[in-house]
Amino acid sequence: MAEQESMVPVAAIVYFLLGVTSLILLNRSKNRMWMDRLAGYMLSWALIFFGLRYAAVSVRDTSWWENMGITSQFDIFQYLFFSFSIAAFAIAAIFPFIYPYPVFQKSSTIKLVAPTTFLVSLAIIISMMLTEYKYVGFWQILLAPSFIILIPIYFRFLSEEMLEGDDTARRMSLAAGTMLIAFFGQQMTWWLAQLLSINDEFVARSAIEAGVGSYSYVPNWIGYTVVNSLATIAILSLAAGETWRANTKGINGFTIVIFLILGVGLISGIADYAVLDIVDSCMYTVCESFPESYNIWYKFTTEALLLLFAPLMVMYVLLHFDVIDSEAEQNQWMTRIIVILMLLIVSSTMIELLQSFLPVSSMISSAILAMVVAIFIGWEERIMNALIGEGESISKKLSSLNELHEPDISENEIQLFSKSMGVLTAIIVILCFLYSSIVS
Amino acid sequence: MSSNGDLTEVMSNITSNNAGNKFTIVSFIAALILLSYTGYDTVIYRTDVISDFAEDNQYRITFSTMNETMQSVQTLQDDETTNIQFDLSDLSISDGYSIGIIEVVITSEEEEGVSVQCDSVAGDIIENDLTAQWNDTSNDLSGQDSSCQPIYLKLRVYPNYDGESVTVFSTNEYQALQNWSQTGWGLGALSLDLDLDVNSPLGFDPIGQDSDEEITVDVTVVTFSVSIQET
Missing domain, CATH: 2.60.120.380 (Jelly Rolls)
Structure with a gap:
């Protein structure tokens, strides 16, 4: 079996490319409402930060860096990895207050989004740097507001669609559900393991493998427990909601995605239970490695969902809910290119991964890739229509319900978010460079 | 009537559907139950297990x-x-x-x-x-x-x-x-x-x-x- 290559460099390209393109498209979409524009900037910068985070990992894995012979515990790329991750999580913490149902609607609070994100990111980045990232797992609780806000929105609009016959309410529940998957997708695939309460054994194994230090793991474990539990309830809630909807409205793409994740979580939970002896070996004997088939399963499910499909979901939100003006003449060609490019990158990566463990010759995998390209070209119109044609703006729906305040807020004040994130990027790079030089 | 953007008004809008609220409450209660027993397992029970590993034990062979x-x-x-x-x-x-x-x-x-x-x-x-x-x-x-x-x-x-x-x-x-x-x-x-x-x-x-x-x-x-x- 060939050695499996990492998806991380591909994820770095996908996230970064999508983030930069979204920023360009947003700058050409001046006619969007404040919540669309602010949400667009937040998503774009979160994508860029994730892209930079994976780029840092990719560079660190190159033979060039390995040959540098760095022996210190932390190097610049590790600092960059953690710092950009924290910055992305800080955006994710504030994002549900803006989209799809803005909790912050007063101009005074909207103006605080940029400085708050900036300061929260910087404060956590510096504190984690000074404590050598011992408690970095704790900050996963930043995802808790997503659950608390998005679940009521999902159920409110799902109920309105199902009980009151308001078909336009679907776009709200769909947006809330998609954002829940984008935020909790990875942990959703562990729902059965969390329900059986066996994830703690995996967490303990990781702690022992990492080398039990002289500090408490409790803050990290609070973070893991909160995010795993909320993700479990989120996927079960979405499954319940989509089952209800599918009974009367039929199955659609989102229903399939939900049940796919549910199925993956079911199989993963059984697999996790089956390898518990191996997990516990660290405590009672000596750490044994997981079977290769178990690692392949997680690579194709949890890892692929996080690295490849989460950015596609964000792209779906940006395009389908008209966050960016994809209909505008100047945006159309770029939107089409980026959509096809993203789908092709993800498809080719999955084919390459399959080839790494299946006895498929490169001739056959090339032929499969050619078929995928042909399908994407042939169905380009159809794919674009599915993404853009049926697109309905969330902000317009909220306006029609008279639930969206239109505050007096200027374009410059919205763009302040983008500018502050640009400054934050520069500060992170300089800070990581200086700090890694000092401590090494 | 257009929204004035007050937090209380926004929250009452989000929770304006009774059926939706019931589902939400069930989800939140389920989350609390799950958090409590998985939290006990992870934060309390596993902490004890891990503390056995915090310092290596000394053995005489x-x-x-x-x-x-x-x-x-x-x-x-x-x-x-x-x-x-x-x-x-x-x-x-x-x-x-x-x-x-x-x-x-x-x-x-x-x-x-x-x-x-x-x-x-x-x-x-x-x-x-x-x-x-x-x-x-x-x-x-x-x-x-x-x-x-x-x-x-x-x-x-x-x-x-x-x-x-x-x-x-x-x-x-x-x-x-x-x-x-x-x-x-x-x-x-x-x-x-x-x-x-x-x-x-x-x-x-x-x-x-x-x-x-x-x-x-x-x-x-x-x-x-x-x-x-x-x-």
């Missing part, structure tokens, strides 16, 4: 030994070199025991000739495919004597075994014993070269009586078993 012996008596002619093989698979090593060290004693007794001058005897343990610590600094693989004294040779077979009890720091007994539960050491045959050089006074043995020597080779195979105690 002692060895019980049992010796197996083999002997070979060879008569060598002057200037003769001979090779003797001791097949270790011929030994019956008790269950739970491993071969630690092989000790060889080569003795010769000068009883012939006019002057009863001691002959030169040399012994070498020859490196072969016997699984042992061939490069260990404590080994004595070669010896030579011309004063009728025994020659002592030693080969360490099991890594780091010297018969002395050791203290180790480890997370559990299994890991503490890991270095002492290896298999595969001491497989093969011990190969020994013997060399004789008959010595006569001034190199002269007028009646040619002292032309050979009887050499006894005693091989002691030290086997050990391990016992462990947390200190």
